[in-house]
Amino acid sequence: MRKAIAVVLSLGLVRGMLVGMAGAGAGMGVTVLLRAALGLSAWNPGPVVAIGTITGVLAYLAGLGAFSYWIRWALVAEPSKEGERHRYGWTRYLCVDINHKVIGIQYMATSILVIMVAGALALIFRIELSTPGRTIMGPGLYNRFMSLHGISMVAATLIGVSGLMNYLLPLMIGARDMAFPRLNALSYWLIPPAVVLLLTSQAAGGFDTGWTAYPPLSIKAPLGMQLMLTAFYLVGLSSILGGINFLTTIFKLRAPGMSFFRMPIFVWATLATALLQIVFTQFIGMVLIMLLLERLLGLGFFDPAREGNVLLFQHFFWFYSHPAVYIFVLPGLGVISEIVPVFSRKPLFGYKAVAISTLGIAVGGTMVWGHHMFAAGMEPYLRIPIMMTTLLVAVPTGVKIFSWLATMWMGKLKLDTPLLFAMTSIAVFLVGGLTGIPLAIVATDLDLTDTYWVVGHFHHTIFGGFVFPLMAAIYYWFPKVTGKFLNERLGKLHWGIMTVGFFTSYLPYFWLGLNGMRRRVYDYDPGLQPMHLVATVGGFMIGLGFLLLLSNLLVSAWRGARAPANPWHAQTLEWQVTSPPPEDNFPLPPQVVGSPYSYGVPGSVHALMPPGGAGEDGGKEAT
Amino acid sequence: MAVIAHTAHKDKLAIHRLGLWLFIISDSFLFLGLLFSRFYLQGVRRPPEINQPLGLAISIVLILSSLAAYRGETAAAYGDIKRFRRNILLTLGLGALFLVGVGLEWSEAFRSFPPSTGYGTIFFTLTGFHAFHVVTGLLALTVALLPGQRARLQEGNSWGVEAVVKYWHFVDVAWVFIFPTLYLVS
Amino acid sequence: MPKARKHLLILAVLVLVATAALAYLFLQFSFLPIPASSQASTIDKLFSAMFAIAGFFLALCLIAMLYAAIAFRRRRGDASDGPPIQGNVALETAWILIPLAIVIGLGVVGGLALEKISAAPEESELEVKVTALQWAWLFEYPEWGVRSGELRLPVDRPVLFRLTSRDNDVVHSFWVPEFRVKQDAVPGRETALRVTPNAVGDYQLLCAELCGLGHAYMRASARVVPEADFMAWIESLKQ
Ligand code: HEA
Numbered sequence A: 001m002r003k004a005i006a007v008v009l010s011l012g013l014v015r016g017m018l019v020g021m022a023g024a025g026a027g028m029g030v031t032v033l034l035r036a037a038l039g040l041s042a043w044n045p046g047p048v049v050a051i052g053t054i055t056g057v058l059a060y061l062a063g064l065g066a067f068s069y070w071i072r073w074a075l076v077a078e079p080s081k082e083g084e085r086h087r088y089g090w091t092r093y094l095c096v097d098i099n100h101k102v103i104g105i106q107y108m109a110t111s112i113l114v115i116m117v118a119g120a121l122a123l124i125f126r127i128e129l130s131t132p133g134r135t136i137m138g139p140g141l142y143n144r145f146m147s148l149h150g151i152s153m154v155a156a157t158l159i160g161v162s163g164l165m166n167y168l169l170p171l172m173i174g175a176r177d178m179a180f181p182r183l184n185a186l187s188y189w190l191i192p193p194a195v196v197l198l199l200t201s202q203a204a205g206g207f208d209t210g211w212t213a214y215p216p217l218s219i220k221a222p223l224g225m226q227l228m229l230t231a232f233y234l235v236g237l238s239s240i241l242g243g244i245n246f247l248t249t250i251f252k253l254r255a256p257g258m259s260f261f262r263m264p265i266f267v268w269a270t271l272a273t274a275l276l277q278i279v280f281t282q283f284i285g286m287v288l289i290m291l292l293l294e295r296l297l298g299l300g301f302f303d304p305a306r307e308g309n310v311l312l313f314q315h316f317f318w319f320y321s322h323p324a325v326y327i328f329v330l331p332g333l334g335v336i337s338e339i340v341p342v343f344s345r346k347p348l349f350g351y352k353a354v355a356i357s358t359l360g361i362a363v364g365g366t367m368v369w370g371h372h373m374f375a376a377g378m379e380p381y382l383r384i385p386i387m388m389t390t391l392l393v394a395v396p397t398g399v400k401i402f403s404w405l406a407t408m409w410m411g412k413l414k415l416d417t418p419l420l421f422a423m424t425s426i427a428v429f430l431v432g433g434l435t436g437i438p439l440a441i442v443a444t445d446l447d448l449t450d451t452y453w454v455v456g457h458f459h460h461t462i463f464g465g466f467v468f469p470l471m472a473a474i475y476y477w478f479p480k481v482t483g484k485f486l487n488e489r490l491g492k493l494h495w496g497i498m499t500v501g502f503f504t505s506y507l508p509y510f511w512l513g514l515n516g517m518r519r520r521v522y523d524y525d526p527g528l529q530p531m532h533l534v535a536t537v538g539g540f541m542i543g544l545g546f547l548l549l550l551s552n553l554l555v556s557a558w559r560g561a562r563a564p565a566n567p568w569h570a571q572t573l574e575w576q577v578t579s580p581p582p583e584d585n586f587p588l589p590p591q592v593v594g595s596p597y598s599y600g601v602p603g604s605v606h607a608l609m610p611p612g613g614a615g616e617d618g619g620k621e622a623t
Numbered sequence B: 001m002a003v004i005a006h007t008a009h010k011d012k013l014a015i016h017r018l019g020l021w022l023f024i025i026s027d028s029f030l031f032l033g034l035l036f037s038r039f040y041l042q043g044v045r046r047p048p049e050i051n052q053p054l055g056l057a058i059s060i061v062l063i064l065s066s067l068a069a070y071r072g073e074t075a076a077a078y079g080d081i082k083r084f085r086r087n088i089l090l091t092l093g094l095g096a097l098f099l100v101g102v103g104l105e106w107s108e109a110f111r112s113f114p115p116s117t118g119y120g121t122i123f124f125t126l127t128g129f130h131a132f133h134v135v136t137g138l139l140a141l142t143v144a145l146l147p148g149q150r151a152r153l154q155e156g157n158s159w160g161v162e163a164v165v166k167y168w169h170f171v172d173v174a175w176v177f178i179f180p181t182l183y184l185v186s
Numbered sequence C: 001m002p003k004a005r006k007h008l009l010i011l012a013v014l015v016l017v018a019t020a021a022l023a024y025l026f027l028q029f030s031f032l033p034i035p036a037s038s039q040a041s042t043i044d045k046l047f048s049a050m051f052a053i054a055g056f057f058l059a060l061c062l063i064a065m066l067y068a069a070i071a072f073r074r075r076r077g078d079a080s081d082g083p084p085i086q087g088n089v090a091l092e093t094a095w096i097l098i099p100l101a102i103v104i105g106l107g108v109v110g111g112l113a114l115e116k117i118s119a120a121p122e123e124s125e126l127e128v129k130v131t132a133l134q135w136a137w138l139f140e141y142p143e144w145g146v147r148s149g150e151l152r153l154p155v156d157r158p159v160l161f162r163l164t165s166r167d168n169d170v171v172h173s174f175w176v177p178e179f180r181v182k183q184d185a186v187p188g189r190e191t192a193l194r195v196t197p198n199a200v201g202d203y204q205l206l207c208a209e210l211c212g213l214g215h216a217y218m219r220a221s222a223r224v225v226p227e228a229d230f231m232a233w234i235e236s237l238k239q
């Protein structure tokens, strides 16, 4: 018994959460006492909970052991790496571990968990939407569920892209780990308290503002709002720290011979994503704190009665959140660029243009934030320039799509699940991008804004740029990560159900939007019901797809067929090491000598592996 | 922050430097956003009650502290531990003095333009965010004085000192932008 | 390589057919509610242009992909790689320049359309002050000094809406789907919206910005009536 308790307590997550709860309680207690001593009303939930959150998160991190190395570093010259020796087995994933592969898996698991919860919420409110009027819930609960769905999915996406980049980046550039492994661990461990805060917000009245949290509505919202803002802030902080780490890793730790134009496109995508993360996340962090200050201390940023301006929030929110949508999709588009050449057995068509278009999207996407505010009373002189910059982003995006198609053209397409999912991604993302064009044009956006057209647009772009590429990535890299194959037959079923379900669910949104279906309402005109019903059915098919994925993951991890080092005969570096990769990836650095995608070029390889560290073949020929 | 890679000591230093610079660049966008808010909400308005002499005084204190930090860094690079400690202690003292100045400023501001007013909102937020950075800078400087860093200095590794001093300069430069936007423009 | 040419030819034919089919679909079934303002007809034209462009690119990309999946799928037992084509400068330039030209064109057309729908007309405008509050609409006709909880407009007369929300209220948004245009009502500032209703009928004004519990029901009736009926209504309000 005692031994069992000791084992459970040795898990960082458990320890951290317990200490964190104690820390939160202590922080709240001290604040209450202090307030009483100062003669204020002792229990004012806002400030008391705010202090409790801060002390709680700090205590949790300390209890977890996220700071232990740095504390030792402050005290002794050569800090021991005590506690960082490798654990084995699943307990490793519940402790602070500084190996990027472990951290990547931690991120991915968290992301999928949050997607499941947020998706389940969506299915619940889709039931509400299946008939006009009240079906199973009233407007209050609907707004709360819808808001929690939105922000959780956004968080899950940010977590998911961090996971992909964490696992793959060092492997793809031939590094043994990230540049700052302990910072990397800290970035991950900021996420669990964010998830906990998001969930507890529902016990504190929830929040009903949508994920956008526009004031003044968010100033008036219940305490749950505050917890959501703190959670969002933690995810942002994690994102900034991650970005610094990715950039340093790319700039400093590439294997010898890996010039910029020999990097896989996924690495380019990571570069662009990380740039966006470190620059723009600061603005959302700032504006979230402003909102908290206005709620807690009565500052007047957004209150017109005190010279504040409601639009200041919207400007800053979108100044981050638009670049953020490219943070969501760039890694996913990178995944598609990895998979398409391998399964077409042809080089990536126009590699350089694709690489540069990645940066082009990121840079172009920085000056378009105002397209979310065309109808918001924004400064009128900004409308036309922002319409123009928004439209220009279509060009580099088009380059990517056309290059993928040209890669497949005349290839030898091996229609395995990764390629099938990549093709669904392309189709879905294309529809999402093309439906963004009428949104970018001011005159038509004035009709479409805040309708289901927008909802349809972004579910397409996010599914096409993140969710479906994530599926493709899982089927593609699962053999690398675990050394086992996923079940191909189940995979194809999963693909079919999800693809059909997706279009069933989301194509009707465009029709609905054109016909007067507003966003964020639980009741609507009865004439719209048929399409809503179709959409709900589609939503459940997507949910079923997720369940199939889960069962495939569990069954295959348990008894999947053994996978060799390079089952797809790919050329990028991660496939040149064993499956799963060795603890420190490359015992000796590989020597990069050529393009990562030169399929079909006789005798070409991406890298020469030092003897002893190489996989079975260099991915030259297919079998 | 140790580095696991195929890297020699010199490369490690370059990695650490790049990481620090990226952090500083990233953080400077926070201040950019704050400065933007000031002009967006208040234009170039400035209440006459603002205490310019006090503002100037604390600016000078902060610049002096940066100077001391610089001398401390040079001393550390040459392995002169005594001079390093003296200068960093001086930096800490000046930094603390700056915070006292901000405190005085705040108590005055509370009377003339409290945080619930338009200008007060901006004033308290900008100075507050900056003061928070000063506090973290002071903590970092203190860490540089702890035994771990001292032992590393004796081995000729002054990276820790360099890092906190760079950060301190950054905090100082941020103030160089904040001071005129809050106290001078009109 | 004649075989390569054959594939391209088939693709071109399929894309043309599909684009035509999509265009027919869009024209045959109007996906929009009836237009009831002069702004709406400008906007609907823009919609048609964009649906045509989107239809073409949709057809092009989807058909190319499906065609590749079928025609270029790997045959059983074939273990060789595809041809090592790295790229094609002319083609890549084309697919940068053509979309570039299209989006610049769309930007110009879109900008002109925006000018057109928001320009002040020559005739005198009917001014309506709109106050949005949680959760109701208030309409004021300063010309006659009357107020009402429902919106009535004379047909064919340009209207200038001046929208606000109160300082302690939240953001709302004014939308009549048949008018096509939308404008937020923001606390602390006045925003403007121009509409020239041109079809008599009963429409609904919907609040399009999430504003709390009553958002779904923040609606008001918006009726476009002949001039004479409108004046009669104003008279009845005066009493
Ligand atoms: C997740 C990723 C993502 C991506 C990649 C995009 C991509 C784009 N988005 Fe989207 N968008 C969102 C996520 C995303 N968006 C979200 C979440 C919202 C709503 C937020 C909220 O309010 O809650 C939103 C909202 C949104 C709005 C505001 C709507 C409103 O509220 O009124 C606008 C307006 O301009 C817009 C435009 C665009 C455009 C022009 C692109 C372009 O980048 C698309 C470019 C791609 C293509 C065009 C297709 C491929 C190109 C070709 C085949 C070339 C040929 C094409 C032409 C010549 C046209 N989006």
Ligand code: HEA
Pocket: A115, A116, A117, A118, A119, A120, A122, A123, A126, A129, A146, A147, A149, A150, A151, A153, A154, A157, A209, A210, A211, A212, A455, A459, A462, A467, A505, A518, A519, A520, A521, A522, A539, A542, A543, A544, A546, A547
């Ligand atoms: C990554 C982003 C993402 C993803 C994947 C989704 C997925 C889904 N979304 Fe979401 N959505 C958003 C991001 C996303 N959404 C955002 C940002 C908003 C805006 C919010 C706002 O306006 O503020 C939004 C808004 C939004 C709306 C508009 C609400 C409104 O305006 O009133 C709707 C309506 O139908 C909707 C539906 C769905 C559905 C049916 C799914 C489905 O695909 C979900 C599929 C189901 C699952 C993935 C779950 C499967 C799991 C189970 C069945 C088992 C459950 C088990 C356990 C929990 C253990 N979403």
Ligand code: CUA
Pocket: C132, C133, C134, C135, C171, C172, C173, C207, C208, C209, C210, C211, C212, C214, C215, C216, C218
């Ligand atoms: Cu008012 Cu929604």
Ligand SMILES: [Cu+2]
Pocket: A321, A322, A325, A368, A369, A371, A372
């Ligand atoms: Cu955007």
